[in-house]
Amino acid sequence: MSGGSATLAGAAALALAVVFGGCLSTSMSAAELRVPVLLGPVPCIGCGPAARLPAPVPSARIAGRRRFYDFLFPSYLWGLADDSQLGISADRLLYWTPCGDDLQLSNLRAHAWQLTVPFLIYVADASVEGDAQEMTVPGASCGSP
Amino acid sequence: MTTRALVLLCALAVAGCAGARVNVTADRARYPLSLSPVVRDAGGRPYDARTLVKVGWLDIRETTPGFVYSALSVPRTRDFSDEINAQVAAAGGEAVVDLTVSIGGGCGWLNGFPILNALPLWPGCVPVRLTGDIVRRRNTVP
Numbered sequence: 502m503s504g505g506s507a508t509l510a511g512a513a514a515l516a517l518a519v520v521f522g523g524c525l526s527t528s529m530s531a532a533e534l535r536v537p538v539l540l541g542p543v544p545c546i547g548c549g550p551a552a553r554l555p556a557p558v559p560s561a562r563i564a565g566r567r568r569f570y571d572f573l574f575p576s577y578l579w580g581l582a583d584d585s586q587l588g589i590s591a592d593r594l595l596y597w598t599p600c601g602d603d604l605q606l607s608n609l610r611a612h613a614w615q616l617t618v619p620f621l622i623y624v625a626d627a628s629v630e631g632d633a634q635e636m637t638v639p640g641a642s643c644g645s646p
Numbered sequence: 647m648t649t650r651a652l653v654l655l656c657a658l659a660v661a662g663c664a665g666a667r668v669n670v671t672a673d674r675a676r677y678p679l680s681l682s683p684v685v686r687d688a689g690g691r692p693y694d695a696r697t698l699v700k701v702g703w704l705d706i707r708e709t710t711p712g713f714v715y716s717a718l719s720v721p722r723t724r725d726f727s728d729e730i731n732a733q734v735a736a737a738g739g740e741a742v743v744d745l746t747v748s749i750g751g752g753c754g755w756l757n758g759f760p761i762l763n764a765l766p767l768w769p770g771c772v773p774v775r776l777t778g779d780i781v782r783r784r785n786t787v788p
Contacts, residue, residue: 525751525754526748526749526750526751527748527749528746528747528748528749529681529746529747529748530681530744530745530746530747531680531681531682532681532682532683532744533682534681534682534684535682535683535684535692535694536682536684536692537678537680537682537684537685537686537692538680538681538682539678539679539680539681540672540675540679540680540681540745540747541671541672541673541675541677541678541679541727542673542674542675543675543676543677543678543679544678544686545678545685545686545687545688545690546677546678546685546686546687546688546693546740546741546783547687547688547740548678548688591681600692601690603686606681608669609669609670609671609747610667610668610669610670611667611668611670611747611749611772611774612665612666612667612668612716612772613665613666613667613716613749613753613757613770613771613772613773614663614664614665614666614667614715614716614757614770615663615664615665615754615757615758615763615770616661616662616663617661617662617663617758617759617760617763618657618658618661619657619660619661619760619761620653620657621654621657621658621661623758625754625757625758626665627749627751627772628749629670629747629748629749638686638690639690640689640690641686641690641692642689642690642691642692643692644692
């Protein structure tokens with residue numbers, strides 16, 4: 502590959518990396534859990550903001566994270582690209598929460614960043630992280646009414 | 647060889663990083679917000695898709711800018727309470743279930759802009775989106 506075409510290929514690869522890194526997204530949900538996973542101060546329908554007793558278990562750190570790597574050097578071509586899901590989802594970590602307890606989320610934070618070393622390395626990262634604490638619900642039942 | 651070393655040095659010299667981080671809160675929400683499909687009533691009874699009826703769709707987007715390689719975001723914390731309260735009240739709902747907190751890709755071009763993102767004042771951003779189902783109990787009349 503000649504110097505000119507290599508530079509052109511490198512520039513094209515960088516431009517594509519920016520485009521694909523720009524599509525990077527991630528999310529946090531708990532769609533498979535069968536207990537409330539609460540954000541905010543109101544624990545139930547018809548309740549006001551209320552404090553509940555934390556269950557005697559440590560809080561868990563949960564995350565949804567996606568990261569994209571693109572190494573352009575030394576080939577000036579795609580090199581290696583990796584798109585992987587990191588972190589532990591709420592669905593996986595908290596699946597065995599007793600049905601009489603709730604989970605309270607706190608310290609929820611979202612972070613997105615990208616690192617660019619032109620023609621060498623391109624890294625994009627998006628993450629949503631938080632802490633989940635099991636809460637004891639007085640008089641809770643497990644079945645739907 | 648010398649040319650290659652120079653190119654490498656130049657590339658490293660203009661290496662940059664941009665982005666933003668934000669704390670997501672709903673501290674003034676007047677309704678229960680659940681990331682799962684389940685929410686309880688005041689008696690502790692759980693309600694799910696069989697006993698809840700969807701009356702609306704929550705969708706809020708807020709983009710937070712950041713500077714100095716994502717170390718400084720303005721504001722540091724985003725409280726989504728007001729918009730949540732407004733959308734749930736407008737739909738006549740009692741709660742939000744299946745809440746999802748997501749980061750879209752809308753800031754990729756800004757965060758990854760080559761060369762310019764080496765400058766500490768070059769802005770980055772994080773686009774946060776909250777979506778969910780606005781619901782009420784099936785056996786209650788609005």
